[in-house]
Amino acid sequence: MPLNLRDPAEDLRYLLARGYQRSSAVRFVGDRYNLAKQERLYLYRCVYPESTASLHSKKCVPPDCVKGTSVSIDGFNVLRTVNGALRGAPVFVCDDGFVRDISVGLKRPSVEELIESLEIVTSVVAELRPAGVTFVYDRPVSRSGMISKRTGEMMGEKGIRGSSLTSLHPDTEVLSLGEVVATSDSVVIQRAKLVFDLAGYIIMDRLCIRPTKI
Numbered sequence: 708m709p710l711n712l713r714d715p716a717e718d719l720r721y722l723l724a725r726g727y728q729r730s731s732a733v734r735f736v737g738d739r740y741n742l743a744k745q746e747r748l749y750l751y752r753c754v755y756p757e758s759t760a761s762l763h764s765k766k767c768v769p770p771d772c773v774k775g776t777s778v779s780i781d782g783f784n785v786l787r788t789v790n791g792a793l794r795g796a797p798v799f800v801c802d803d804g805f806v807r808d809i810s811v812g813l814k815r816p817s818v819e820e821l822i823e824s825l826e827i828v829t830s831v832v833a834e835l836r837p838a839g840v841t842f843v844y845d846r847p848v849s850r851s852g853m854i855s856k857r858t859g860e861m862m863g864e865k866g867i868r869g870s871s872l873t874s875l876h877p878d879t880e881v882l883s884l885g886e887v888v889a890t891s892d893s894v895v896i897q898r899a900k901l902v903f904d905l906a907g908y909i910i911m912d913r914l915c916i917r918p919t920k921i
Contacts, residue, residue, distance in 0.1 A: 715740045716754045716921065720802075724756035748809040753801035753921055755893075763803035766902045768887060770912075773835040773903055779885030780832070780905065781877070782844040782858065783851075784892050788906035789824040789914075790816045798910055798918040805891040806907030806918050818850050825858060831909050833865040840869035843881040 715736045722732040729751065737747040755763070791808030792798050794816075798808045810816075816824075832840060842858045844851045851873045858871035874880040878895050881888055888895060889905035896902050910916050 712742075712746060712749060715742060715746075715750060719750050719754045720756055723754070724758070745809060749797075749799065752807045752809055753799050755802040757802075759893075759897075760802040760804070763805065763893070763896050763902075766896060766899060767804055768901050768903050770835055770903070770908055772901075773837050773887060775836070775838050776886045777839045777841075777884070778832075778837040778887045778889055778903065779841045779843060779881045779883075780828075781881050781888065781890035781892055781895060782842045782855070782871070783821075783848060783877075784890050784895075785828055785906045786821045786824045786854075787816060788891060789828060789909055790820050792906075792910045792914055792916050793824065794820070798916060800907075800918045800920045802921060803893075803896075805896070805904050806910055807891050818854065821854055822857060825854070825861060827909060827913065828905070829858070829861040829865050829867065831905070831913055833867050837887075838868070840867050841881075841884040842869075842871035843877050843884065844871070844873045845877045846873035846875050 719732055719736045723729065733747055733751045736750065788808055791810035794810065796808045796810035798806055801807050840862065844855045855871045855873050862869060862871065881890065881895060882898055887901045887903050888899040889903045890896065891904055891906055910918065
């Protein structure tokens with residue numbers, strides 16, 4: 708963690724543990740310490756109270772648990788996180804053990820960048836040998852249909868059983884379609900039974916990038 712964020716992070720944990728809403732707590736801490744937008748994004752995405760961090764980490768499964776299971780993949784979440792690491796955005800191992808970046812609030816990746824990330828993601832998924840895979844993309848996002856179609860094509864090329872779809876309710880879909888959910892989205896993690904940090908695994912194991920630990 709950047710040294711100048713240690714105190715703000717502790718203050719935020721304190722507020723979250725006492726029931727304050729994340730957005731208002733981050734705004735309060737950010738204003739108190741006069742933090743920049745990037746620093747506030749770091750706090751928003753990476754800092755959790757101990758109870759939440761423990762709940763999330765207990766749901767996280769290692770890569771060998773993916774073999775032979777059905778996996779649903781939070782498409783844009785995984786692709787954007789991998790893309791952020793590829794583009795040199797800071798990546799962090801957060802309080803709950805999941806790897807996240809902060810590029811999502813700063814710059815939207817191009818379709819070409821997402822397809823580049825998709826090539827890596829599908830290659831790694833094929834190596835993990837799940838029984839079946841469903842990629843789920845947020846339908847209102849621009850070009851989601853095209854990305855979903857290309858995902859299906861890459862799955863076929865790499866021998867991955869399953870499908871890719873777009874949805875108006877991607878969180879609900881991704882939670883219902885797999886025994887294991889691949890995401891780092893805290894809202895989805897909170898509702899899931901088992902979670903695999905696919906993007907984090909790719910970043911550390913395949914891209915050999917060492918995230919900053921908080």
